[in-house]
Amino acid sequence: MAEIETIEHDVLIIGAGGAGLRAAIEASAQGVSVGLVCKSLLGKAHTVMAEGGMAAALANVDERDSWKTHFADTMRGGYYLNNWRMAQLHAQQAPDRVRELEAWGAVFDRTAAGKIMQRNFGGHAHPRLAHVGDRTGLEMIRTLQDHGIHQGIDVHMECTMSSLLKDGDRVCGALAYTRELGKFKLFKAKAIVLATGGIGRAYKITSNSWEYTGDGQTLAYRSGADLIDMEFVQFHPTGMVWPPSVRGILVTEGVRGEGGVLKNKNDERFMFGDIPENYQSSTADNPEEGWRYVTKTDRQARRPPELLTRDHVARCILREVREGRGSPHGGAFLDIAWIKEKIPNAEAHIKKKLPSMYHQFKELAGIDITKEPMEVGPTTHYVMGGIRVDGETQMSTVPGLYAAGECAAGLHGANRLGGNSLSDLVVFGKLAGEHAAKFAKENGEASIDPDQVSTAQAAALGPLDSGRAQVDGGAYQIQYELQELMQDKVGIVRKEEEILSAIDEIEVLKGRAQTVRAPGNRQYNPGWHTALDLQNLLVVSEAVARAAVIRKESRGAHTRDDFPEKEDAFGNVNTVLRQGADGQMEAIQETIPELPDELQEIIDERR
Numbered sequence: 001m002a003e004i005e006t007i008e009h010d011v012l013i014i015g016a017g018g019a020g021l022r023a024a025i026e027a028s029a030q031g032v033s034v035g036l037v038c039k040s041l042l043g044k045a046h047t048v049m050a051e052g053g054m055a056a057a058l059a060n061v062d063e064r065d066s067w068k069t070h071f072a073d074t075m076r077g078g079y080y081l082n083n084w085r086m087a088q089l090h091a092q093q094a095p096d097r098v099r100e101l102e103a104w105g106a107v108f109d110r111t112a113a114g115k116i117m118q119r120n121f122g123g124h125a126h127p128r129l130a131h132v133g134d135r136t137g138l139e140m141i142r143t144l145q146d147h148g149i150h151q152g153i154d155v156h157m158e159c160t161m162s163s164l165l166k167d168g169d170r171v172c173g174a175l176a177y178t179r180e181l182g183k184f185k186l187f188k189a190k191a192i193v194l195a196t197g198g199i200g201r202a203y204k205i206t207s208n209s210w211e212y213t214g215d216g217q218t219l220a221y222r223s224g225a226d227l228i229d230m231e232f233v234q235f236h237p238t239g240m241v242w243p244p245s246v247r248g249i250l251v252t253e254g255v256r257g258e259g260g261v262l263k264n265k266n267d268e269r270f271m272f273g274d275i276p277e278n279y280q281s282s283t284a285d286n287p288e289e290g291w292r293y294v295t296k297t298d299r300q301a302r303r304p305p306e307l308l309t310r311d312h313v314a315r316c317i318l319r320e321v322r323e324g325r326g327s328p329h330g331g332a333f334l335d336i337a338w339i340k341e342k343i344p345n346a347e348a349h350i351k352k353k354l355p356s357m358y359h360q361f362k363e364l365a366g367i368d369i370t371k372e373p374m375e376v377g378p379t380t381h382y383v384m385g386g387i388r389v390d391g392e393t394q395m396s397t398v399p400g401l402y403a404a405g406e407c408a409a410g411l412h413g414a415n416r417l418g419g420n421s422l423s424d425l426v427v428f429g430k431l432a433g434e435h436a437a438k439f440a441k442e443n444g445e446a447s448i449d450p451d452q453v454s455t456a457q458a459a460a461l462g463p464l465d466s467g468r469a470q471v472d473g474g475a476y477q478i479q480y481e482l483q484e485l486m487q488d489k490v491g492i493v494r495k496e497e498e499i500l501s502a503i504d505e506i507e508v509l510k511g512r513a514q515t516v517r518a519p520g521n522r523q524y525n526p527g528w529h530t531a532l533d534l535q536n537l538l539v540v541s542e543a544v545a546r547a548a549v550i551r552k553e554s555r556g557a558h559t560r561d562d563f564p565e566k567e568d569a570f571g572n573v574n575t576v577l578r579q580g581a582d583g584q585m586e587a588i589q590e591t592i593p594e595l596p597d598e599l600q601e602i603i604d605e606r607r
């Protein structure tokens, strides 16, 4: 322990995206000392990539919107597996969190009347997404950082947490290594908030960056916390498919929100062939946001079918490809250029509302989206499952350990609606920060066990052990094989024998990962970091597969070829994953607490 720098905070926040920053601001406002740690540079968190907007029932564009409708949409989108208390709090508090960001300096797009503009997104009954062109996440991060910087928060950048430490049942600290020099840092804390984001790097095709390796989920799981609903991985319908080097990069739903249509190689709008019977929406035409472009048939459907929920659109694209009607590189065509038939200055309009998309396609694919259609296909985007938290406080099943943002679970059920993540970050980031600070105040110091620190340190140094096997490609090769495996066998459409074979193969990869050597030393060694990240990816991949195999039905983002329908037996259960006494992962199902009557009524009124 002598060579380890020790740092002490009342509340330690791991992750500096929207959730971590908002938690840090709130904890600090409660008067406790706060440390904020991130694996990359401050400002580089995933949140910065968010494009389309944040959902909140401000009712600026359609005055019929309300928290109740937002709540009902979120529950319907999540196929009623959501933590209903979280869905309620989220819908009720999101408008205040948006207004708060505005008060802190966020410059949202405006309506003609000067209110915060809101755009349509899949599954939302009304235009609901507050946005800044297609760079909403950038504005959110900028605003939270600018505000947070004045709150006395200590920031530790390029510092990766590798283990949590416990004193009895409660957490008491964490061990980290610096990415640059590989030095260890020991953080003592009375409460910890995990805000580390998602798991997208477990898959080959993903919109997620290198940081999304399931670290928070794994840290929590290893310290005894429950994970839930890990089978629900969202495959966003529109990622880039060509050229291969950019495959998976997100094409925001904002393109469809602005009137973009999906077509197959026969120039057919194939989404019209698959509109669910119960699909209805009360959305009014909105002259400012593109609704005046819609055709007569669209008007009858009231909303274009391209804005059905993500799971549905992704499956429809996959069907077109499988049945030979896909685009040349295995996707579908997404056309926003067509709006020039309907409005003057369409080119300028597209560049104004979708500037990042315009540049992304121009620079990466040589396509001018104001003139030509884009080629798009499903990409791994978001994980609805994650760390089980209490709906009110965000505390996990381990005392003193909190979680918020994408690494936490509950709000989105079986499928997340677009825009509901950015609002999730600020609503539950705030609550996590508040309750973590409260816990720190109410609970005294915990003590760090030096043996735990030594064990954690030895585990982190394992891949550098010269006695280990040096295999071709090292940890990168194993990660590559894992990504292929998850994509092929636990991807968009799953079946029993493939998932079971994936679980067996993950077991083999786990064995290889535990003995793989990362050449070099602790300084500037990405091979070592990859070997450590890989351990986390294997845990979350196993969790996805084990959850997928016991949910013998198709619901939301989880599609089973062998069980193509929703089954009543699974309609009110969450999948819980935890470490058993023998160290093996256990997957069980638990019944969701019944909805209170007043929330059930809200849903029934809007069915």
Ligand SMILES: Cc1cc2nc3c(=O)[nH]c(=O)nc-3n(C[C@H](O)[C@H](O)[C@H](O)COP(=O)(O)OP(=O)(O)OC[C@H]3O[C@@H](n4cnc5c(N)ncnc54)[C@H](O)[C@@H]3O)c2cc1C
Pocket (backbone or CB within 6 Å): 014, 015, 016, 017, 018, 019, 020, 037, 038, 039, 040, 044, 045, 046, 047, 048, 049, 050, 051, 052, 053, 054, 055, 136, 137, 159, 160, 161, 162, 195, 196, 197, 198, 207, 208, 209, 211, 215, 216, 250, 381, 382, 404, 405, 406, 407, 418, 419, 420, 421, 422, 423, 425
């Ligand atoms: C391209 C793209 C566009 C999107 N657009 C939208 C949108 O328009 N609307 C919407 O609602 N959602 C959108 N999403 C989803 C949304 O952006 C994410 O779900 C959300 O930003 C996650 O925020 P977070 O705070 O949970 O995590 P992040 O913003 O990813 O932050 C995670 C933080 O944890 C740190 N970290 C991770 N592991 C460790 C570790 N071991 N030790 C220390 N630090 C660690 C990282 O360095 C980072 O600081 C989009 C996602 C993508 C990929």
